[in-house]
Amino acid sequence: MPRFSKAVSSLRSSEIRDLMTLASRPDIISFAGGMPGNELFPVKEVEELFRELDIKKKQAAFQYGPTPGLPSLLESLNGFLEKKGLPVKENRLLITTGSQQGLNLLGKAFIDPGEPVLVENPCFIGALSAFRSYEAELRGVPVDSDGISMNALHRELERKEKPKFLYITPYFHNPAGLLYTTERKEVLIRALQGSDIPLIEDDAYGDLYFYEEDRERLRPIKAINPSGIDVCYTGSFSKILGPGLRLGWMLVPEEIYGKCELIKQSADACSPSFTQVLADAFIRSGQIYSYVESVRQEYKRRADAMVSALTEYLPDYVQWNKPRGGFYIWLTLPEGADATKIMMLAIEGGAVFVAGKTFDPAGTRNNSLRLSYCNNTPQQIAEGIPIVANSIRKICG
Numbered sequence: 548m549p550r551f552s553k554a555v556s557s558l559r560s561s562e563i564r565d566l567m568t569l570a571s572r573p574d575i576i577s578f579a580g581g582m583p584g585n586e587l588f589p590v591k592e593v594e595e596l597f598r599e600l601d602i603k604k605k606q607a608a609f610q611y612g613p614t615p616g617l618p619s620l621l622e623s624l625n626g627f628l629e630k631k632g633l634p635v636k637e638n639r640l641l642i643t644t645g646s647q648q649g650l651n652l653l654g655k656a657f658i659d660p661g662e663p664v665l666v667e668n669p670c671f672i673g674a675l676s677a678f679r680s681y682e683a684e685l686r687g688v689p690v691d692s693d694g695i696s697m698n699a700l701h702r703e704l705e706r707k708e709k710p711k712f713l714y715i716t717p718y719f720h721n722p723a724g725l726l727y728t729t730e731r732k733e734v735l736i737r738a739l740q741g742s743d744i745p746l747i748e749d750d751a752y753g754d755l756y757f758y759e760e761d762r763e764r765l766r767p768i769k770a771i772n773p774s775g776i777d778v779c780y781t782g783s784f785s786k787i788l789g790p791g792l793r794l795g796w797m798l799v800p801e802e803i804y805g806k807c808e809l810i811k812q813s814a815d816a817c818s819p820s821f822t823q824v825l826a827d828a829f830i831r832s833g834q835i836y837s838y839v840e841s842v843r844q845e846y847k848r849r850a851d852a853m854v855s856a857l858t859e860y861l862p863d864y865v866q867w868n869k870p871r872g873g874f875y876i877w878l879t880l881p882e883g884a885d886a887t888k889i890m891m892l893a894i895e896g897g898a899v900f901v902a903g904k905t906f907d908p909a910g911t912r913n914n915s916l917r918l919s920y921c922n923n924t925p926q927q928i929a930e931g932i933p934i935v936a937n938s939i940r941k942i943c944g
């Protein structure tokens with residue numbers, strides 16, 4: 548028997564990864580994965596951009612690159628982030644292999660085995676598994692429709708052992724779909740100022756808003772640039788270009804950058820040069836803006852289709868959010884309901900989603916489920932939602 552490390556022995560495959568196999572069965576309508584629709588990728592545009600590059604850039608695409616990222620991409624991405632009001636000059640930008648790597652580097656930088664970290668409940672599964680891999684004690688703080696629950700957070704902050712950081716996804720939360728209010732961000736900032744608890748602000752979906760009027764609410768805490776908090780801002784090309792590029796970034800204070808860059812050196816030396824060259828060309832051509840505008844409209848069309856199907860078919864006792872952007876709708880079922888049973892029934896009927904306990908830091912609470920609309924046409928949504936609704940009725944009455 549191989550004698551694995553303690554850290555690795557505690558890792559288990561997540562339900563979401565296992566479900567990817569099911570999701571790829573052609574006869575199943577999958578509301579499970581959080582991946583963009585294949586048909587939406589800008590294949591032709593990127594082909595054209597690559598063809599137009601000079602030979603030096605094409606050659607560089609095949610070569611190793613500097614650990615922090617290709618200088619040209621760092622420059623264009625700085626410009627992209629500066630337009631969002633992010634304080635790029637007072638921080639350092641590190642290109643990561645997906646923002647998943649960013650979370651992993653931060654986990655490694657801060658967590659010693661057994662130390663507490665604060666996460667939202669529910670929480671993005673990739674963050675939970677990254678922090679678990681460093682043997683963090685995950686302390687879940689519930690969210691309500693405005694953001695993280697401040698009463699629960701204050702209780703956590705008063706506990707004796709200080710958490711190493713707080714991780715949040717304030718903009719079109721995965722899985723809860725919620726968008727933090729400006730007020731909630733303000734009280735959160737006040738609670739953290741001077742606490743010596745860094746904030747990891749994950750902004751993987753913020754560009755995918757459906758309503759112009761939400762722009763102010765989408766202003767990152769990092770852009771507010773509050774004094775007395777080390778804000779580690781992470782972002783990704785996955786939802787605004789394609790997850791296959793495996794490119795994300797972190798914008799962090801100098802000291803944290805230094806440690807993360809060292810850790811990245813030992814993890815993968817550099818992120819893929821090939822896709823960095825493509826992402827750079829995509830930004831510089833300005834196509835990133837027109838492309839994001841077009842997918843925003845398409846995701847809104849899909850979200851609207853799901854909202855109307857859920858309004859028609861769901862029983863009244865199910866609570867859910869109308870999405871204002873992003874990929875997800877979160878359903879809360881009556882206390883004690885078992886979403887895994889509902890899921891098994893739905894799979895028999897031909898539809899799948901992710902059961903809520905996957906996103907619970909303790910892995911137990913299961914009276915909820917996540918539906919994603921990003922990868923389905925309105926017609927598939929209209930066919931699949933009645934299957935989900937019927938399965939809920941059969942189990943919950």
Ligand SMILES: Cc1ncc(COP(=O)(O)O)c(C=O)c1O
Pocket residue numbers: 581644645646647648671673716721749751782783784785790794795
């Ligand atoms: C909230 C959140 N953060 C980070 C990621 C990781 O994205 P990637 O590693 O593809 O950049 C995801 C992916 O679904 C996500 O939902």
